Amino acid sequence: MARIILHIDMDYFFAQIEERENPQFKGKPVVVGADPKNGKGRGVVSTCNYLARKYGIHSAMPIYRAFELCPQAIFLPVNMELYQKVSKQIMEVLEKYSASGKEVEQTSLDEAYLDLSDLGATAQKADKTDYWGKAEKVAEKIKEEIFEKEKLTSTIGIGPSKLIAKMAAQIKKPNGLLIIKPNDVESFLEPLDIENLPGIGPKTAEKLMALGIDKIKELKKLSRKELQQFFGKWGIDIFEKARGVDEKPVAAKETIKSIGREHTFEKDTRDPEIIFGRFEEIISVVFQELLSANFSFRTITVICRFQDFETHTKSKTLPNQAQDLKILRSEAKKLLLRFLIEKPKLIRLLGVRVSSLSPKSVD
């Protein structure tokens, strides 16, 4: 029995919220992300509205580039608290539509999966036809309710797996709805680019391109064996994805696995005041996060990116769980000192991450 999985993705989430909060932005290009600093900013675009996209701006683009493309756009900082609040409201709507006992799997602030298979489980044999029609109705209602309550548009994809549901939504955005039934999976996938497959990023795509493969239809010509020889274990995954095969269940994420902070300096630096000052701030923020989440840690990782963009990590795993700022600070500092001794280069970015977390209950 095929599952019915729904994937919802809010349209240009951060920027759409900003439009909603500031009606005067309507009809103007809006870019949410780092401060462009008159073309000298070091950050990137987080999200932008579709008008900004017309100028060639897109997510992850260096902010100075976005500023070049459209200096008259409205540039806004990321207001994460606000987006988190809105996200929570939206997830509450979704909860109502997930079958009893089934959890909503939230994968980011603005994306989630629901398993609607139960719509079919109760249907009679004679009525076999319309699980998918019912799912479509549910999707329409979800979209409507979110729009009513939050005045935000979204895109929903429905398919027999998380993979297909997600791809359906990706293709149809913004403000779209697309249902791919099991029989349509093949014809849906084949004409798409390999990069439309979640998990196939620029690196994997480039390797496949070198083999003359750019469409999923071409990718399917490679055997399981060939893909495995090329990509190892990963090749098996690719083989299955190309056929829409994805058995992963919809399940809410249990716990966080790591907590970290990174900072890119305004200017690359070697100044100990700046380096250690910032390092200390990063450490305390990470420790605060750890406390508020009520976790102890066992592994500390320090990330260092140099002027030439070379990025390295050093980590240390303690013999026991700890929830102690002094330990975090002293171990992290030792790791940082190793970097400073080994490399004489200017530092661009510093980061600290704790992992091997374990929940720590306070009595």
Added chain:
DNA sequence: AAGTTCTTATTAC
């Protein structure tokens, strides 16, 4: 030989 730990690479939002 097996289990950890350390490090890098890749992806995604």
Added chain:
DNA sequence: CTAACGGTAATAAGAACTT
């Protein structure tokens, strides 16, 4: 002065170590 990019997190894989 040529000028290529954030921050946060997960996951996988291999190398390097301990036991």
